[in-house]
Amino acid sequence: NAGVTQTPKFRVLKTGQSMTLLCAQDMNHEYMYWYRQDPGMGLRLIHYSVGEGTTAKGEVPDGYNVSRLKKQNFLLGLESAAPSQTSVYFCASSYPPGGLAEQYFGPGTRLTVT
């Protein structure tokens, strides 16, 4: 089992460009999460999903959109990138819900917006 995988690993965008980050898990987990991690801020929840076809906002959702068309995939989109979105993005999955059991994290995507 690969666990949680993320693509790409690194990306540099210019302000205003768009991109999609892909997260895939092969553990048949219902719950999936997108976080961003910035120095001194810790991991902050962007959006999450409690099952296929569902999404919900987390702590810092502005400027991001997500989709969960298939149970194993959770996509994070940036429609018009801003320098404030420079960060490391982590995807995670769990079953049961994320607070009740361990979350499995991907390796991260380092995004720089210039």
Place this chain on the structure above:
Amino acid sequence: SQKIEQNSEALNIQEGKTATLTCNYTNYSPAYLQWYRQDPGRGPVFLLLIRENEKEKRKERLKVTFDTTLKQSLFHITASQPADSATYLCARSNTGTASKLTFGTGTRLQVTL
């Protein structure tokens, strides 16, 4: 709001000693506290979960305590090794199907020979 506070200063400790990391929370007591390890350039890895009604949890050289009076969790690594050097994250959550984790900023542990 629910907050988790960890000491942002790095903890330096000699090999073989016990490392103790602190996690303080504000407002009401969380139903669960989780601890994760994160190595540079990698995603967090789950270590331990402790419930509100549990005072202590152990796993090999790791021990976690939960003190609802002090609003604090302590994470101990006994007989520490250089391989234990990493950043350790504390996270809180409540019950429910939409249960989510709120993370602290983490404490970096450096174990030297």
